[in-house]
Amino acid sequence: MISLGIEGTAHSIAIGIVENKDNACIVLSNMIKTFHPESGGIHPREAANHHAKYVADVIKDSMKKAEIDFKDIDLVSFSQGPGLGPCLRTAATAARTLSLQLEKPIMGVNHCVAHLEIGRGTIDSCDDPVLLYTSGANTQVIAFAEGKYRVFGETLDIGIGNCLDKFGRTIGLPFPSGPVIEKYAKKGRKYLPLPYSIKGMDIAFSGLLTAAQQYYKNGETVEDVCYSIQETTFAALTEVTERAMAQLEKKEVLLGGGVAANQRLRGMVEEMAKERDARCFAPRIDLCIDNGAMIAWLGLVMYQSGIRMMLEDTGIDQRFRTDMVDVSWR
Amino acid sequence: MNDEKLIYQGAEAKIILSTFLSKTVVKKHRIKKTYRIKEIDEVLISSRTKEEAKLIHLARKQGVCVPSLFDVDLTNGIITMSYIKGDRVKDIFDTIDKKKRKDLCIMIGKNIARLHNNDLIHGDITTSNMILSDNKVFFIDFGLGEINHELESKGVDLHVLMEAMESTHSKNANDFEFVLEGYEKEYHGDIKRVKKKIEDIVKRGRYR
Structure with a gap:
């Protein structure tokens, strides 16, 4: 079975095509076009306009890369939420159009769950992980328990990526700031104490962000501030992930989301896993960030478990929570 | 103490069953985390140990059932307290x-x-x-x-x-x-x- 997935929750419009071979996910293509604002953050309408402009091209590119014909597609999947309304609507409209035109079934999927399932689908020994999902808007610790993917810990205010981007804007970096902050952090030497805010298994970043901005304004070097931000936030993320693993007695940890590309975060989580005799998995980068392949794959998994969706069920849900998904395939 | 027994390993600490002045006690030993830098690890371990001991003491004063404190070691992050059977x-x-x-x-x-x-x-x-x-x-x-x-x-x-x-x-x-x-x-x-x-x-x- 071949599934085409359309991802458009936020800054990127992405199309992935995947195939199921013995319950493993084979990625045939995974193309992405990301919206880069001229200044500031992501304006939802501007991002949606960008997606509308490029979605057809990205579909064409992805088809070409996969070397398949439209008649080979068995299912059209799309990200139904959570995300920015205008962006979600654009991706959903593209999916509905494609589904009607090709006369193929359609499947709306939860974006956060897709980040987890792509790990299980593409990594052979990854079976029942705790997912540390770190992106711009989302920061969640997700695991499977009692028939659902449940959120065991999450940010109480802003996502970690958002925190990095906001600090980036303070020092004049364009979106996304994470990769540049990582470079600066490597040169940082002095640790500047920052608020380390964990409540149970939840986490908060806004106080830390303000404190970091103050350090910068008071003349601390950008390298030292970036180093301190990374060390503090990533240690807290690793700690809540470890707490979830201990509580649930799970022996696998999976990384997902754009911030998972950060080598320091990966290193910390790997170290934590090693200490607890657990295994740490990270999908390759193009499957970590928002991508179409994960949407295609989750749609396929859901379809094969017997789930069907009518056109009238394909309305988007900006606040689609991870634990709202009935996981009938596990 | 030679009759120590690990009864629980949490994410943050080891819980060890031990004896203290011939009483059965629990030692909560906060583990050093190698994934985080020393500056953060040391501050977290000592401040959490201190804060926890203080809160246990204050909770007891309010009539909330908590373990009794026997010893607090801030440098090594160890709280020694009574064992609650249940x-x-x-x-x-x-x-x-x-x-x-x-x-x-x-x-x-x-x-x-x-x-x-x-x-x-x-x-x-x-x-x-x-x-x-x-x-x-x-x-x-x-x-x-x-x-x-x-x-x-x-x-x-x-x-x-x-x-x-x-x-x-x-x-x-x-x-x-x-x-x-x-x-x-x-x-x-x-x-x-x-x-x-x-x-x-x-x-x-x-x-x-």
């Missing part, structure tokens, strides 16, 4: 009958209110951190606690339990209302404001 509430919560569970929730709520009346915030109220012993609920692990008078922290404290019940005891998660019922009986402040605060926190979570 069942973890997490393990029995879904198996006891409805009436008992309701009474248990009310008792839990009353105790949380006693803590909150004195601005003691537990910081990690989950059913894993409560032991039912001799029909009394003992609160353990004040490791993420603090002293804070703000309604916000009390709300977050209760919200942590609500979420823990939703994830760990999803079938009986509605019993959280009995926790609030017990809380209301003991709480000196305005219960409406606490309930409103919890609602706000729920809404503030992403995508609610």
Whole structure:
């Protein structure tokens, strides 16, 4: 079975095509076009306009890369939420159009769950992980328990990526700031104490962000501030992930989301896993960030478990929570 | 001590059964984490050890059942305290009958209110951190606690339990209302404001 997935929750419009071979996910293509604002953050309408402009091209590119014909597609999947309304609507409209035109079934999927399932689908020994999902808007610790993917810990205010981007804007970096902050952090030497805010298994970043901005304004070097931000936030993320693993007695940890590309975060989580005799998995980068392949794959998994969706069920849900998904395939 | 036995390895600490002046005790030993830098690790371990010991002491003064403290070692992050024999509430919560569970929730709520009346915030109220012993609920692990008078922290404290019940005891998660019922009986402040605060926190979570 071949599934085409359309991802458009936020800054990127992405199309992935995947195939199921013995319950493993084979990625045939995974193309992405990301919206880069001229200044500031992501304006939802501007991002949606960008997606509308490029979605057809990205579909064409992805088809070409996969070397398949439209008649080979068995299912059209799309990200139904959570995300920015205008962006979600654009991706959903593209999916509905494609589904009607090709006369193929359609499947709306939860974006956060897709980040987890792509790990299980593409990594052979990854079976029942705790997912540390770190992106711009989302920061969640997700695991499977009692028939659902449940959120065991999450940010109480802003996502970690958002925190990095906001600090980036303070020092004049364009979106996304994470990769540049990582470079600066490597040169940082002095640790500047920052608020380390964990409540149970939840986490908060806004106080830390303000404190970091103050350090910068008071003349601390950008390298030292970036180093301190990374060390503090990533240690807290690793700690809540470890707490979830201990509580649930799970022996696998999976990384997902754009911030998972950060080598320091990966290193910390790997170290934590090693200490607890657990295994740490990270999908390759193009499957970590928002991508179409994960949407295609989750749609396929859901379809094969017997789930069907009518056109009238394909309305988007900006606040689609991870634990709202009935996981009938596990 | 040569008769030490590891009884639980949590994410943060090792719980070791040991003896102290010929008493059976529990040692909570916070483990160094190699994934985080020394500057953060040392501060977290010593401040959490100190804060936890202080909170246990203050909770006891308010009549909340907690272990008795015997020794506090800040440098190595070790608290030595009495051993509470009983069942973890997490393990029995879904198996006891409805009436008992309701009474248990009310008792839990009353105790949380006693803590909150004195601005003691537990910081990690989950059913894993409560032991039912001799029909009394003992609160353990004040490791993420603090002293804070703000309604916000009390709300977050209760919200942590609500979420823990939703994830760990999803079938009986509605019993959280009995926790609030017990809380209301003991709480000196305005219960409406606490309930409103919890609602706000729920809404503030992403995508609610």
